Amino acid sequence: MIAKKVLLVGSFGVGKTSLIRRFVLNEFSEDYISTIGVRVSAKIMKIQEEEVKLLIWDIAGTYGEEKIPKSYFLGASAAMFVFDVSREETYLDIKNQLDAVKSISGLKNIMLVGNKKDLISDEKLAEIMKIIPISIDLMTSAKEDENVEDAFIKLTLQSLK
Amino acid sequence: MGKTATDFDKINRFELLKELLLAEDRNDLKLLSQEILEREKLKTKVSPIVDEKIEDLRENFPTYFGSTITETIKVQIKESQNEVVEALYPIMGKLVKKFIVAEITKLSENINQTINDKFSIKNIIKRRFKGKKSDAEGVFQEVFEPVIEEVFVIEENSGLLIGSYSKGNIADKDMVSGMLTAIKSFASDAFSKEGQHLENIRFETFQLSILNFKSIYIATATSGVVNNDFKEKLIDDLNSIAEIILRDRNYLKEEEKLNLLLKNTLTKENQKLNDCKKSIIGW
Numbered sequence: 264m265i266a267k268k269v270l271l272v273g274s275f276g277v278g279k280t281s282l283i284r285r286f287v288l289n290e291f292s293e294d295y296i297s298t299i300g301v302r303v304s305a306k307i308m309k310i311q312e313e314e315v316k317l318l319i320w321d322i323a324g325t326y327g328e329e330k331i332p333k334s335y336f337l338g339a340s341a342a343m344f345v346f347d348v349s350r351e352e353t354y355l356d357i358k359n360q361l362d363a364v365k366s367i368s369g370l371k372n373i374m375l376v377g378n379k380k381d382l383i384s385d386e387k388l389a390e391i392m393k394i395i396p397i398s399i400d401l402m403t404s405a406k407e408d409e410n411v412e413d414a415f416i417k418l419t420l421q422s423l424k
Numbered sequence: 425m426g427k428t429a430t431d432f433d434k435i436n437r438f439e440l441l442k443e444l445l446l447a448e449d450r451n452d453l454k455l456l457s458q459e460i461l462e463r464e465k466l467k468t469k470v471s472p473i474v475d476e477k478i479e480d481l482r483e484n485f486p487t488y489f490g491s492t493i494t495e496t497i498k499v500q501i502k503e504s505q506n507e508v509v510e511a512l513y514p515i516m517g518k519l520v521k522k523f524i525v526a527e528i529t530k531l532s533e534n535i536n537q538t539i540n541d542k543f544s545i546k547n548i549i550k551r552r553f554k555g556k557k558s559d560a561e562g563v564f565q566e567v568f569e570p571v572i573e574e575v576f577v578i579e580e581n582s583g584l585l586i587g588s589y590s591k592g593n594i595a596d597k598d599m600v601s602g603m604l605t606a607i608k609s610f611a612s613d614a615f616s617k618e619g620q621h622l623e624n625i626r627f628e629t630f631q632l633s634i635l636n637f638k639s640i641y642i643a644t645a646t647s648g649v650v651n652n653d654f655k656e657k658l659i660d661d662l663n664s665i666a667e668i669i670l671r672d673r674n675y676l677k678e679e680e681k682l683n684l685l686l687k688n689t690l691t692k693e694n695q696k697l698n699d700c701k702k703s704i705i706g707w
Binding site (some may be wrong): 332 | 580585598606612
């Protein structure tokens, strides 16, 4: 079985941890995030008849925003940038934030996911998609368990590329 | 002499007066006795039901009230923490004391046994010839024998586990490797100066030693008293392992191959160490 390190980044409170909680059962205490700024969870995925062990690094915030060691971003095979569709401040500067993560991690492509879609209407969602200058890979709701698994499948596929 | 008409009249009047005066009391008495009778009847009917309910309560008390009582106790403890601590402190103290006494007794028996063995004429003569290790060191090493519990070979940047040797039962080694790497990165970022790395973490009887290389690091968890000889030997072994795997990069891709190398090297070295120890003791 191959193992891949993947990152979950995004501003504070966008629901990264909730997405993981919905997706992974086997995890360390959430206290680690507030202590050292990261928490590692593991999940085995079966993709195209191949088993992949996903080591998900849930990083508190994005580099530059908070004091996060640069090394947390190193050696990752894929990353998912999460923003909160109900909070403008989490996606207004998204391009710069994504560029920062790309430059530290060395990753060329970063998956973009808008979480908490259950909090806004479809019209508002369409509006947000127009405002954000980068194409959004998926809109999720950790609360309603919508598209969570799909997001991680996509992340796994990206880590295998 | 027979009663006269006047006498009868008196008696009748007296009876009449009695009727008039006691009528209310008699009525009350009647009601009271009725009530008592009804109670008796009710008692006979209700008693078995009450008994049954009491028995049910006795048997199922924890089910009915367990959670309420636990919650009440929790609230009570929370609200009167100081009182609880004060009440428990002497009991805890006694328990801790008892435990320490038991452990010290065990330890002293162990030390006595080792000292007796070490200072037997046979061993004294043997030490005269072999020398090197001090008596205290020898006794300590035997009482608290160092044991390699876990060895993780981890990729430096990603924190991915490349290979491992384990005596224990760690639930998810990959996750542990990831978190260990995160802690290492955090420590480096928070405290270190350029080029310095986290090398040791101690937790109670365990010691976690980290040997850093460029692209990998090897974390070793040991228990017992780690003396200099053991430490040097272990570092030599780990350096040899690192040399092998960094020269032949296939080890980094094939976990099983690396696990086998770790097992063979570490158990062989352990075996050698044990054999050596046995031969010294049994000389």
